[in-house]
Amino acid sequence: MTANIIDAKELKNDPVFGQVSFDGHEQIVFCNDEDTGLKAIIGIHNTVLGPALGGTRMWNYNSEWDALNDVLRLSRGMTFKSAITGLNLGGGKAVIIGDAKTQKKDALMRRFGEFVHSLSGRYITAEDVGMETRDMDIVREVTPHVTGISESLGGAGNPSPITAYGVFMGMKAAAKYQFGSENLDGKKVLVQGVGHVGETLVKHITEEGGKVIINDINEARLEELSKKYGANVVLGNDIYGLDVDIYAPCALGATINDKTIGQIKAKVIAGAANNQLANEIKHGRLLKEKGIAYAPDFLINAGGIINVYAELEGYGKDEIIRKTENIYNTTLDIFNLSAKEDITTHRAALNIAQSRIDARKKEQNK
Numbered sequence: 001m002t003a004n005i006i007d008a009k010e011l012k013n014d015p016v017f018g019q020v021s022f023d024g025h026e027q028i029v030f031c032n033d034e035d036t037g038l039k040a041i042i043g044i045h046n047t048v049l050g051p052a053l054g055g056t057r058m059w060n061y062n063s064e065w066d067a068l069n070d071v072l073r074l075s076r077g078m079t080f081k082s083a084i085t086g087l088n089l090g091g092g093k094a095v096i097i098g099d100a101k102t103q104k105k106d107a108l109m110r111r112f113g114e115f116v117h118s119l120s121g122r123y124i125t126a127e128d129v130g131m132e133t134r135d136m137d138i139v140r141e142v143t144p145h146v147t148g149i150s151e152s153l154g155g156a157g158n159p160s161p162i163t164a165y166g167v168f169m170g171m172k173a174a175a176k177y178q179f180g181s182e183n184l185d186g187k188k189v190l191v192q193g194v195g196h197v198g199e200t201l202v203k204h205i206t207e208e209g210g211k212v213i214i215n216d217i218n219e220a221r222l223e224e225l226s227k228k229y230g231a232n233v234v235l236g237n238d239i240y241g242l243d244v245d246i247y248a249p250c251a252l253g254a255t256i257n258d259k260t261i262g263q264i265k266a267k268v269i270a271g272a273a274n275n276q277l278a279n280e281i282k283h284g285r286l287l288k289e290k291g292i293a294y295a296p297d298f299l300i301n302a303g304g305i306i307n308v309y310a311e312l313e314g315y316g317k318d319e320i321i322r323k324t325e326n327i328y329n330t331t332l333d334i335f336n337l338s339a340k341e342d343i344t345t346h347r348a349a350l351n352i353a354q355s356r357i358d359a360r361k362k363e364q365n366k
């Protein structure tokens with residue numbers, strides 16, 4: 001989510017508890033298996049609201065420091081994402097160190113699943129970068145503490161359309177706040193990254209009469225979607241100064257940074273990418289000063305976790321849609337709180353999430 005990107009020089013000497021991103025984690029589990037070559041770290045940030053749920057990322061990290069920081073940052077993010085969405089879940093995440101294309105083997109995933117199982121449900125895993133549904137199915141062979149498994153095994157299926165719908169809801173709320181109407185008819189929207197989430201988002205916006213401009217590094221994809229939805233295409237990286245009403249980052253994180261922030265002409269930012277603000281405090285504040293309505297990423301991209309939560313709670317599509325549509329109300333509340341208290345929307349969202357955790361903790365300690 002939106003924790004600060006940690007600069008290598010900010011790393012403290014203390015390896016774990018002293019890390020900038022440690023931020024009160026409850027438990028960190030280092031998993032090592034000589035036979036399969038598994039090296040993984042599971043971060044459990046907070047379990048006040050429920051078991052810590054978050055995906056497993058497999059990535060060829062430059063160093064173990066990078067892997068540790070990534071898992072800490074991501075698991076903290078999951079705590080706030082679930083809390084703000086009203087789910088009874090805590091925050092956790094796992095990273096496996098290695099190249100998913102060459103080093104991911106069934107035996108390694110099974111061994112990883114055994115480590116997850118050893119935590120007795122305190123941590124529940126799911127898919128993230130470098131993982132596929134099939135990998136979760138393998139993990140399921142050794143532990144029930146996994147979501148995002150195949151529909152044939154009881155899973156909730158592809159989360160991307162739900163994520164896109166939630167982003168659409170957040171975008172409409174931001175439009176309501178900024179332009180006085182939630183209707184996107186006639187609004188110019190730049191969608192950066194038209195992958196799984198981006199495409200469905202383009203579809204929703206187009207259906208409402210919005211004028212979509214799409215950008216991606218995959219030119220074949222641009223051509224295909226431009227034909228399919230009548231969207232305009234913009235190539236290259238020089239896109240931030242485009243004269244649009246809304247910017248939807250749906251590719252990479254940290255696109256709102258020192259270099260781009262001065263160029264942005266959009267009056268609303270609402271997209272699916274995680275960690276959109278390179279520095280959540282500094283860039284959140286600058287957006288506020290520029291009068292740009294920023295819909296916090298971890299709030300509006302929560303459709304995916306709502307989808308996997310359905311697997312745990314056993315609710316169906318109607319309830320998934322209802323919970324996802326509620327992102328509209330929560331986003332509006334965040335904008336109003338941000339204006340009332342003169343804080344960034346990011347801060348406002350974190351405060352609401354934290355107060356939900358604090359209230360539950362108080363109840364538990366009675």
Ligand code: NAD
Pocket residue numbers: 159160163192193194195196197198215216217218221250251252253272273274301302304
């Ligand atoms: P995806 O991989 O399907 O799509 C990403 C798209 O971005 C691809 O088409 C890729 O070519 C494009 N891209 C990559 N680098 C780019 C660049 N520099 N400029 C422009 N385009 C670029 O991913 P997705 O599942 O659609 O997810 C999109 C974003 O939303 C990711 O940041 C992801 O972490 C986040 N997210 C996704 C979900 C979900 O349910 N899929 C949930 C929460 C958050």
